[in-house]
Amino acid sequence: MNIVKTDLFEEVVEFVRQQFDEPDAFIPLHVPRFEGKEREYVMDAIDSTFVSSVGAYVDKFEEMMCQITGAKHATATVNGTSALHTALLLAGVEKRDEVITQPLTFVATANAIAYTGAKPVFVDVDRDTMGLSPYKLKRFLTETLIRQDDNWINRFTGKRIAACVPMHTFGLPARVDEIREICDRYDIPLIEDSAESLGSTWKGRHTGGFGTMGVFSFNGNKTVTAGGGGAIITDDEELAKRAKHITTTAKKPHKWEYVHDEIGYNYRMPNLNAALACAQLEQLDTYIENKRKLADSYREFFNSKEIEFIGEIESAKSNYWLNAVCLEDREQRDQFLAYTNEHGVMTRPIWCLMNKLEMFKESQTGDLSNAEWLEDRIVNIPSSVRL
Numbered sequence: 001m002n003i004v005k006t007d008l009f010e011e012v013v014e015f016v017r018q019q020f021d022e023p024d025a026f027i028p029l030h031v032p033r034f035e036g037k038e039r040e041y042v043m044d045a046i047d048s049t050f051v052s053s054v055g056a057y058v059d060k061f062e063e064m065m066c067q068i069t070g071a072k073h074a075t076a077t078v079n080g081t082s083a084l085h086t087a088l089l090l091a092g093v094e095k096r097d098e099v100i101t102q103p104l105t106f107v108a109t110a111n112a113i114a115y116t117g118a119k120p121v122f123v124d125v126d127r128d129t130m131g132l133s134p135y136k137l138k139r140f141l142t143e144t145l146i147r148q149d150d151n152w153i154n155r156f157t158g159k160r161i162a163a164c165v166p167m168h169t170f171g172l173p174a175r176v177d178e179i180r181e182i183c184d185r186y187d188i189p190l191i192e193d194s195a196e197s198l199g200s201t202w203k204g205r206h207t208g209g210f211g212t213m214g215v216f217s218f219n220g221n222k223t224v225t226a227g228g229g230g231a232i233i234t235d236d237e238e239l240a241k242r243a244k245h246i247t248t249t250a251k252k253p254h255k256w257e258y259v260h261d262e263i264g265y266n267y268r269m270p271n272l273n274a275a276l277a278c279a280q281l282e283q284l285d286t287y288i289e290n291k292r293k294l295a296d297s298y299r300e301f302f303n304s305k306e307i308e309f310i311g312e313i314e315s316a317k318s319n320y321w322l323n324a325v326c327l328e329d330r331e332q333r334d335q336f337l338a339y340t341n342e343h344g345v346m347t348r349p350i351w352c353l354m355n356k357l358e359m360f361k362e363s364q365t366g367d368l369s370n371a372e373w374l375e376d377r378i379v380n381i382p383s384s385v386r387l
């Protein structure tokens with residue numbers, strides 16, 4: 001049994017408090033800041049009466065997302081989950097298909113796959129990026145797929161792998177160019193779950209831009225928030241048009257007729273939320289600079305205490321949405337969580353692996369040794385943009 005390192009944990013609490021200049025108050029994990037033009041833009045949207053799903057701020061938000069990510073097209077959605085669901089449908093994922101993702105992710109990734117009727121298949125992550133491992137993906141596909149009638153089929157289930165959805169964990173980019181190369185070899189569409197990685201780049205290119213589509217979240221806990229919101233980015237004009245169409249109840253454009261040509265969804269981002277998001281996006285660079293400084297301080301402090309800080313690897317630039325440290329084992333992780341939370345510093349463990357959740361426990365998995373190792377050790381520490 002580990003001896004509880006009370007002195008060390010006390011130093012951690014003290015250090016976190018210093019970073020946020022809060023000697024006594026509760027320190028949350030991540031809170032939004034509204035110090036730009038949020039009020040002005042939201043009031044402007046209200047005054048315009050365009051508070052719902054069309055309006056100037058939705059258009060502006062989509063343009064800003066193209067500028068930030070370098071994508072040719074962006075479609076605003078009501079949240080990141082609906083953006084993922086839409087992207088999967090547009091990639092052609094159907095009932096009875098399978099979709100590869102990582103077991104170490106927020107439940108929304110696997111849920112969105114399940115909404116299409118397809119089954120998630122879980123392939124391991126890399127320990128350093130905590131994102132889908134190209135090495136494990138390659139091994140899994142080599143062992144699993146066979147060629148049948150011009151299609152790659154899962155030899156164990158007889159199903160088609162219809163998409164691959166890596167996730168950029170806590171803003172740290174996965175090795176997405178290598179993942180792309182492997183997917184291309186097997187004609188598997190790549191959809192990046194970049195919900196957490198707005199502002200993060202891999203080899204100088206924005207995350208979300210490597211696959212057929214990339215998806216973002218603007219939930220209240222993200223680097224930039226719309227209150228609730230999402231976006232799909234793509235360079236494919238046809239996909240962008242289809243994204244707008246099916247997120248707008250598949251209504252055919254007409255001045256007054258209500259004709260819908262397929263089952264569509266009410267997944268549009270309201271103008272009110274887009275107004276908030278535009279003001280927030282204007283501050284993205286400042287936020288990231290601020291967050292990266294905090295990550296530098298954490299790295300130096302934790303490394304001096306022999307606790308591993310999970311930093312970006314070569315080729316990656318992280319937005320450091322949520323900072324993470326790696327404890328010795330699950331027992332020490334639990335002691336760290338208990339001490340910090342009892343002393344007013346909010347910390348959280350990484351997610352329970354998707355393949356352990358009731359609804360996904362029948363899913364096929366590869367060897368998940370890295371994800372299991374990380375699940376026992378990773379803890380998120382306070383990461384808000386500091387004033």
Ligand SMILES: Cc1ncc(COP(=O)(O)O)c(C=O)c1O
Binds near residue numbers: 193
């Ligand atoms: C990895 C990941 N995917 C998807 C989502 C879903 O986004 P939203 O909450 O906006 O639906 C989130 C965040 O909440 C997330 O962290």
